[in-house]
Amino acid sequence: MIKETRITLKNIGKINPESIEDYLEAGGCEGLKRAFTMDPVSIIDELLEAGLRGRGGAGFSTGMKQRFTSESCRQCPQRYVVVNADEGEPGTFKDRLIMEQDPHLYIEGTIIAAYAINATKGYIYLRGEYQESIDKTQKAIESAYARGFLGKNILNSGFDFDLEIKLGAGSYLCGEELTMLESLEGKRGTPRIKPPFPAEKGLFGLPTLVNNVETLATVPPIIFHGKEWYRKFGTERSAGTKIFAISGQVNKPGNYEVEMGVTLRQLINDLAGGMREGKKFKAALLGGAAGTFVDASLLDDRMTYDHLKEKGATLGSGAVIVMAEGDSVFDILHNCLRFFRHESCGKCVPCRVGTSLLERESLKLRNGHPDKKALLQQLVKESQIMANTSLCPLGQSPILPLESAARFFAEELTA
Numbered sequence: 001m002i003k004e005t006r007i008t009l010k011n012i013g014k015i016n017p018e019s020i021e022d023y024l025e026a027g028g029c030e031g032l033k034r035a036f037t038m039d040p041v042s043i044i045d046e047l048l049e050a051g052l053r054g055r056g057g058a059g060f061s062t063g064m065k066q067r068f069t070s071e072s073c074r075q076c077p078q079r080y081v082v083v084n085a086d087e088g089e090p091g092t093f094k095d096r097l098i099m100e101q102d103p104h105l106y107i108e109g110t111i112i113a114a115y116a117i118n119a120t121k122g123y124i125y126l127r128g129e130y131q132e133s134i135d136k137t138q139k140a141i142e143s144a145y146a147r148g149f150l151g152k153n154i155l156n157s158g159f160d161f162d163l164e165i166k167l168g169a170g171s172y173l174c175g176e177e178l179t180m181l182e183s184l185e186g187k188r189g190t191p192r193i194k195p196p197f198p199a200e201k202g203l204f205g206l207p208t209l210v211n212n213v214e215t216l217a218t219v220p221p222i223i224f225h226g227k228e229w230y231r232k233f234g235t236e237r238s239a240g241t242k243i244f245a246i247s248g249q250v251n252k253p254g255n256y257e258v259e260m261g262v263t264l265r266q267l268i269n270d271l272a273g274g275m276r277e278g279k280k281f282k283a284a285l286l287g288g289a290a291g292t293f294v295d296a297s298l299l300d301d302r303m304t305y306d307h308l309k310e311k312g313a314t315l316g317s318g319a320v321i322v323m324a325e326g327d328s329v330f331d332i333l334h335n336c337l338r339f340f341r342h343e344s345c346g347k348c349v350p351c352r353v354g355t356s357l358l359e360r361e362s363l364k365l366r367n368g369h370p371d372k373k374a375l376l377q378q379l380v381k382e383s384q385i386m387a388n389t390s391l392c393p394l395g396q397s398p399i400l401p402l403e404s405a406a407r408f409f410a411e412e413l414t415a
């Protein structure tokens with residue numbers, strides 16, 4: 001029987017999120033104070049060796065990204081930190097918990113990251129629909145200014161850093177880092193071609209570090225306790241803990257922070273209270289719409305970035321949508337395809353046409369087709385073509401749920 005290991009969520013339910021005094025009494029800002037005793041390069045090394053990987057979905061090394069950003073364009077007049085608080089992936093609701101219940105923590109992590117890469121300005125790109133997150137974060141920013149954690153000469157360190165919120169308008173694509181930068185610059189939310197990456201040429205053409213809320217909220221405890229302490233949790237290549245947002249057919253849906261390497265069975269049975277009404281597990285969609293379906297054969301596999309990848313599955317943002325016997329895989333799959341069609345920005349033809357085609361054609365799996373097996377193969381092939389020819393990762397996403405659903409549930413989908 002596993003239990004939660006709360007590092008990033010340790011204050012949740014224990015402090016008043018609107019009181020910086022509560023936060024400080026609970027050990028808040030100790031990571032920041034320690035950071036100011038270190039030189040910026042050592043902070044980056046600490047995070048790199050701690051093995052922290054981005055929690056926004058891609059799992060890229062946080063220390064490595066900081067290193068690229070701090071080393072690029074040394075003559076540039078300005079560097080930025082952008083907090084990705086857009087949380088648009090369906091089934092994901094973990095950043096919201098941090099922003100609503102412990103906003104000072106991710107702000108502290110943002111200040112440490114800014115100090116590490118020598119950025120003097122930061123933006124939190126926050127989902128416009130998350131009113132409570134906006135209010136709590138705004139209040140936390142104001143308290144941080146009042147207590148000298150933001151602004152000029154923070155804690156007499158000689159380091160200046162300003163932070164403000166910018167609101168997103170509910171576009172899934174604007175959660176993608178380069179599209180987010182376009183939106184922050186006041187332009188329409190369509191993607192830029194990669195490379196250059198934000199570390200090289202980000203906001204207003206200057207080096208920019210983009211990190212997810214959970215990633216940044218994990219930085220203060222690592223800096224305070226050190227890399228060896230953090231490495232005690234999780235596995236060699238997926239160190240530490242991860243928040244999983246579990247929903248669907250379980251008794252206790254919610255956010256659970258556990259060591260990396262937990263199994264799906266443990267998540268469902270030990271933490272989420274088991275299957276609802278004692279139903280039988282059928283499938284889970286891991287990582288949201290841009291994620292993968294798995295069946296019961298993966299219930300005992302370790303949920304780490306690399307192991308799931310080897311199995312053709314994804315960890316992504318940590319969303320886990322659980323389905324029970326009797327639930328329709330087609331319905332969930334079709335929802336994902338409809339979502340991509342709705343969120344496609346229309347800038348490139350393969351995705352603009354392809355997402356509409358997949359949504360429309362896949363309906364024939366339910367409504368009737370003379371050769372459903374061939375149709376399913378055709379849909380997978382079309383999503384593959386889209387993945388190869390689309391301009392940005394959104395067009396490369398439909399293949400994930402489609403191919404995995406076809407792998408595990410071909411019989412049901414073509415019945």
Ligand SMILES: Cc1cc2nc3c(=O)[nH]c(=O)nc-3n(C[C@H](O)[C@H](O)[C@H](O)COP(=O)(O)O)c2cc1C
Nearest residue numbers: 054055056084086087088175176177211212215393
């Ligand atoms: C279509 C799309 C939507 C995305 N939405 C989000 C999001 O809502 N929140 C997020 O943190 N990352 C999102 N990402 C990932 C970001 O592009 C980026 O990888 C992340 O912010 C990097 O932070 P990290 O290294 O801390 O994970 C999205 C990516 C794509 C392709």
Ligand code: SF4
Nearest residue numbers: 346347348351392395
């Ligand atoms: S892949 Fe889709 S979302 Fe990305 S640029 Fe092309 S049309 Fe827009």
